[in-house]
Amino acid sequence: MEVHDKLTNLLADEAFQTEIRNFDDYNAEKQKRIQGQYELSEEELAYARKFIAGLVFIPVALAAEERKQASKRLMSRLAATPDSAEHRLRSRSMMQWVSHIAAILSIPLLLTTIYFYYQASTGTPNLNSLTASQKTFNTFRAPLGAKTQVVLPDGSLVWLNSGSSLSFPSVFTGSTREVKLKGEAYFEVTKNESMPMQVSTNQLTVKVYGTTFNVNGFADNGKVETTLVEGKVTLILKASHKEYLLEPGYSASYDIRSQEIRASEVDEMDVFTGWKDGKMLFQNEPFAGIVNKLERWYNVDIEMTDPSLGNYTLYATFIDENIEQVLDIFASSIPITINYIKREKQPDGSYSKRKIVISRDVNKVTY
Numbered sequence: 001m002e003v004h005d006k007l008t009n010l011l012a013d014e015a016f017q018t019e020i021r022n023f024d025d026y027n028a029e030k031q032k033r034i035q036g037q038y039e040l041s042e043e044e045l046a047y048a049r050k051f052i053a054g055l056v057f058i059p060v061a062l063a064a065e066e067r068k069q070a071s072k073r074l075m076s077r078l079a080a081t082p083d084s085a086e087h088r089l090r091s092r093s094m095m096q097w098v099s100h101i102a103a104i105l106s107i108p109l110l111l112t113t114i115y116f117y118y119q120a121s122t123g124t125p126n127l128n129s130l131t132a133s134q135k136t137f138n139t140f141r142a143p144l145g146a147k148t149q150v151v152l153p154d155g156s157l158v159w160l161n162s163g164s165s166l167s168f169p170s171v172f173t174g175s176t177r178e179v180k181l182k183g184e185a186y187f188e189v190t191k192n193e194s195m196p197m198q199v200s201t202n203q204l205t206v207k208v209y210g211t212t213f214n215v216n217g218f219a220d221n222g223k224v225e226t227t228l229v230e231g232k233v234t235l236i237l238k239a240s241h242k243e244y245l246l247e248p249g250y251s252a253s254y255d256i257r258s259q260e261i262r263a264s265e266v267d268e269m270d271v272f273t274g275w276k277d278g279k280m281l282f283q284n285e286p287f288a289g290i291v292n293k294l295e296r297w298y299n300v301d302i303e304m305t306d307p308s309l310g311n312y313t314l315y316a317t318f319i320d321e322n323i324e325q326v327l328d329i330f331a332s333s334i335p336i337t338i339n340y341i342k343r344e345k346q347p348d349g350s351y352s353k354r355k356i357v358i359s360r361d362v363n364k365v366t367y
Contacts, residue, residue: 141165145299159186159276184216220292227251227272280318306360335364
């Protein structure tokens with residue numbers, strides 16, 4: 001049995017998934033026994049652990065029709081490969097694998113799984129034989145309404161927030177590990193001082209030496225925020241080429257219009273990083289900014305008929321609440337009424353994006 005076939009079968013096995021997820025909790029004797037039981041080499045074991053670490057087992061509630069359409073679109077994309085014997089074989093192999101584990105993993109999770117499968121099935125390229133095409137950047141996206149995790153070629157872990165994308169090469173070469181971010185991501189970077197990582201956004205570059213941090217480049221409020229949990233990073237402004245050192249426990253906010261950067265100590269780290277664990281925390285945040293985040297988080301369109309509603313500032317913490325529950329809580333604090341527009345079925349069988357209209361309630365008194 002070929003290596004990738006062996007790993008394919010194991011990674012679709014729920015018992016194996018459980019063993020690998022709990023691997024760090026076992027003593028050395030049991031870890032050795034698991035490795036022997038599944039006849040894994042050190043490299044295969046390391047890959048399986050990285051693979052499972054990249055999966056977030058969150059149940060996703062989808063209507064039967066939506067699940068059917070999502071699966072159909074996914075299979076169509078997998079089939080759209082170049083017309084060569086090698087690509088056709090790989091496509092069929094992947095589709096068989098996807099079908100095999102579809103009963104175990106959710107559709108959004110499959111997007112992450114497919115990426116890792118492709119990395120495993122193509123193997124690790126030889127650094128001395130890299131072609132120009134192999135050195136090009138690959139882009140991985142987190143769809144709206146979903147979050148996902150990516151393992152970079154150096155073993156670094158990245159959580160991508162909804163609507164975000166990350167580009168990086170198949171193999172890091174040269175003096176830096178360059179990645180490009182659009183949106184928001186949480187990084188746990190493998191330490192390598194001789195080859196620092198550089199995370200580039202449109203406005204600035206974060207130079208990383210091995211650390212844990214969050215970058216929010218959505219710039220909804222005209223600012224890019226970098227929050228350092230631990231380690232060492234410097235911020236390089238693209239407009240002025242100035243470089244700033246950020247201390248652990250601090251968040252730096254770069255104002256795009258004034259091109260100024262300000263750092264402040266973080267009182268509640270979850271405000272900046274809680275999203276990766278399914279938490280939304282708002283502290284004295286304008287309702288307009290909250291609405292922007294809710295649109296990405298729940299993959300909905302929200303229209304405010306009165307723009308002045310966006311000036312209300314709010315404190316709130318949400319964990320696993322749906323959009324109706326979240327907006328109902330806000331409606332108890334500010335004078336709004338909420339209208340949920342019925343979704344329409346499209347000619348291709350899919351449904352229109354969910355739309356919510358928020359209006360001012362002139363008769364409501366809030367405290």
